[in-house]
Amino acid sequence: MEAPVNLFLFCLCGAIACLSPIQDAAKDLPQVLTQIDQQSSDISSLKATFRQVKHSSILRKPLVSSGTIQMLEDRVRWDTKEPNASVLLASSEGVRIYYPDLNVIEVYRLSDQLRQLAGSPVFRLSELNRNFTIDSNLKTSDSGVLSLELIPRDESLRKHLKSIRLDVHxxxxxxxxxxxxxxxxxxxxxxxxxxRVNPTLTTRDLDLDVPENVRTVHPLGNDPELDTSINGAGT
Incomplete structure (x- = not known):
């Protein structure tokens, strides 16, 4: 896993996957973003399927994966079904990724940037504005899609991340x-x-249950003493 960028991607997608309706895309951008932010307070949970495609010059063909995402309160759970099974659980406590075929769980602590994104499953304009500049021509496509472009402000993110485009219906x-x-x-x-917006979910639906003999690793050199607090969230 390309830890800094991929963790950021999963946390960010969890934070923005449920933007609320844009009633009038003809408004100026600050108005549109403020409207989204206000309306998203009504969203408390979400379920969806996802398909991820990675394009790289070092890959002979695009790498495709798919699965489901569930979000509730401060938790986001990604269940990848294909091509290899894995479960990623992100919350304000941290990120854990379980690989059942390997019986391994990876534990990551989050920076303040990621913690604030992972800690809420809904759009938070103040947090996105703090970490990105946001731009759009406010034109919708024939299918009713509006594109937003996010450029990272922080130098540490710019070392890895060039831009993010969100296509919003x-x-x-x-x-x-x-x-x-x-x-x-x-x-x-x-x-x-x-x-599905606001489906009935409980914290148990997003729990990450792993075998007692699972091997825990810290790819970024996190402090193992913090495992208790991180592993205690969602088990």
Whole structure:
């Protein structure tokens, strides 16, 4: 896993996957973003399927994966079904990724930037404005999609991330596709389908249950002493 960028991508997608309706895309951008921010307070949970495609010059063909996403309160759970099974659980406590075929769980602590994105499953304009400049021509496509471009402000993010494009359905406010482009011009696209807003979910639905003998690793050199607090969230 390309830890800094991929963790950021998953946390960000969890934070923005349920934007609320844009009633009038003819408004100026600050008005549109403020409207989204205000309306998103009504969204508390979400379920959807996703399809991720990674394009890179080092790959002979695009790498495709798919699965489901569930969000509730401060938790986002990604269940990848194909091509290899994995479960990613992100919350304000941290990120854990479980690989059942390997019986391994990766534990990551989050920076303040990621913690604030992962800690809420809905659009938060103040947090996005703090971390990105946001631009759009406010023109919708024939299919009713409005594109927003996010450019990272922070130098540490700009070392890895060039831009993010969000394709938002203007009538429903649902993010249909996210495109991340890194500094090497590699592209990762995530599209969402079968989206359900405010379905009935419990924290148990997003729990991550792992075997007692699972092997825990810290790819970024996180402090193992923090495992108790991180592993205690969602088990």
């Amino acid at each position: 203007a009538e429903t406010g649902i993010v249909r596709q996210v495109e991340l482009r890194n500094v090497d011009d590699e592209r990762t696209e995530i599209s969402f389908e079968r989206i």
